[in-house]
Amino acid sequence: MKILAFAGSTSSTSINRELVxxxxxxxxxxxxxxxxxxxxxxxxFSVDLEKKGFPDEAHHxxxxxxxxxxxxxxxxxxxxxxxxxxxxxxxxxxxINVKVFQxxxxxxxxxxxxxxxxxxxxxxxxxxxxxFGADIKETFSLPKFYENFDFESGIINPEMLNEVKQKLESFxxxxxx
Numbered sequence: 001m002k003i004l005a006f007a008g009s010t011s012s013t014s015i016n017r018e019l020v021x022x023x024x025x026x027x028x029x030x031x032x033x034x035x036x037x038x039x040x041x042x043x044x045f046s047v048d049l050e051k052k053g054f055p056d057e058a059h060h061x062x063x064x065x066x067x068x069x070x071x072x073x074x075x076x077x078x079x080x081x082x083x084x085x086x087x088x089x090x091x092x093x094x095x096i097n098v099k100v101f102q103x104x105x106x107x108x109x110x111x112x113x114x115x116x117x118x119x120x121x122x123x124x125x126x127x128x129x130x131x132f133g134a135d136i137k138e139t140f141s142l143p144k145f146y147e148n149f150d151f152e153s154g155i156i157n158p159e160m161l162n163e164v165k166q167k168l169e170s171f172x173x174x175x176x177x
């Protein structure tokens with residue numbers, strides 16, 4: 001099974017990337033493609049630029065999705081929505097193929113330093129991603145990242161750890177069928 005994994009952030013210290021890497025430990029026998037959104041930098045989307053053609057990076061993003069079997073991602077929340085970097089990649093890619101996520105099973109996550117754990121961006125993504133071809137099988141939000149996560153051990157809050165483990169097991173069972 002080929003896994004595409006990414007954090008919806010371009011920060012070199014992305015806590016969402018840390019959450020993705022932690023979850024990927026449950027898939028060590030699988031082929032993993034952990035991408036960095038910094039590798040998909042392109043101009044800010046506009047219809048004027050679209051008329052001139054699509055950036056190669058937008059095609060490449062769609063290709064890495066095409067080449068995977070499942071998607072594991074954790075979205076950063078900036079001002080209650082997607083990060084500008086992710087939104088720009090998403091905008092360009094969706095103009096090439098409205099089904100950006102190509103009906104791939106997805107484990108969708110968010111985290112933030114605050115108590116809502118990226119809940120706003122999670123709610124937005126759960127609403128709109130299926131319209132763009134995401135087959136969201138499970139979701140997980142980790143609130144208060146710095147209180148509930150250790151960079152060496154991962155999730156240290158026992159209840160949160162139990163929740164993510166149960167959701168990962170459910171996700172794995174759903175993608176087997």
